[in-house]
Amino acid sequence: MSTTVIANRELELDAEGFLQKPEQWSEEIGVELARQVGIDPLTDRHWQVVRYMRDKYLQTGQAPSIRSLGKDSGVSTKELYQLFPKGPAKLAARIGGIPKPHGCI
């Protein structure tokens, strides 16, 4: 666990850089987190995935699987990997300020 300051807010991060308290997140922070993982700019299509991940997590307490991300987010599996080449579920969770997804799928 470490802390960092983004957009004048002190944030708690785990060892891999995921926000530990989703309520500390804001869109401004999302933009900066995206920049840290090499996604700049964050387009509307990125935002659609990030918001879907975050909303699902806040509703259910669990991050969606890559399968449901491809089916229900409105962004196809192929496009997900174009938007987030280093792993759509993992990166969208990190940018959206929720903990790292635990599922294997």
Add this chain to the structure above:
Amino acid sequence: MSETIEKVSIIISKGSFEGIYPGLIMANGARMEGIEVNVFFTFFGMDAINVKHYEHLKVATVGNPGLHIPTMLGGLPGMSAFVTHQMEKKMAELDIPPVPEFITLIADSGAKLYACKASVDMFGLTREDFVEQLEGIITVGDFYGLAAGGQIIFT
């Protein structure tokens, strides 16, 4: 984490339900981490990409000590279908897709799928027997060329 895996090449050689899924889960999981993936289907593992077979894969209930079912029971008619059905139910709960959908998910994620030329020739198959996402039918030598610089996983 100072060292990371950049590329894996996964060989799927067994044709049963439990022979195919582990390799597919490893392949999908690697793509989810942004790792480059090749999957090489050989021998009965080719059932995973064979459009005639990939919807009908069964768990082997005979000669499979891991199931803890006595061999005589495992051989009863319908036993393999029953155990397969139970396992499919459990997997659906975990959001693990059926094989045809899983193959599409993995291909769409950017993993490259290949069939083994020696096995294709041996079983008398052609390109038309396989899913459209198949990248090619390649030799073992080609496979090692593609795998160069990465890790190889045999299942």
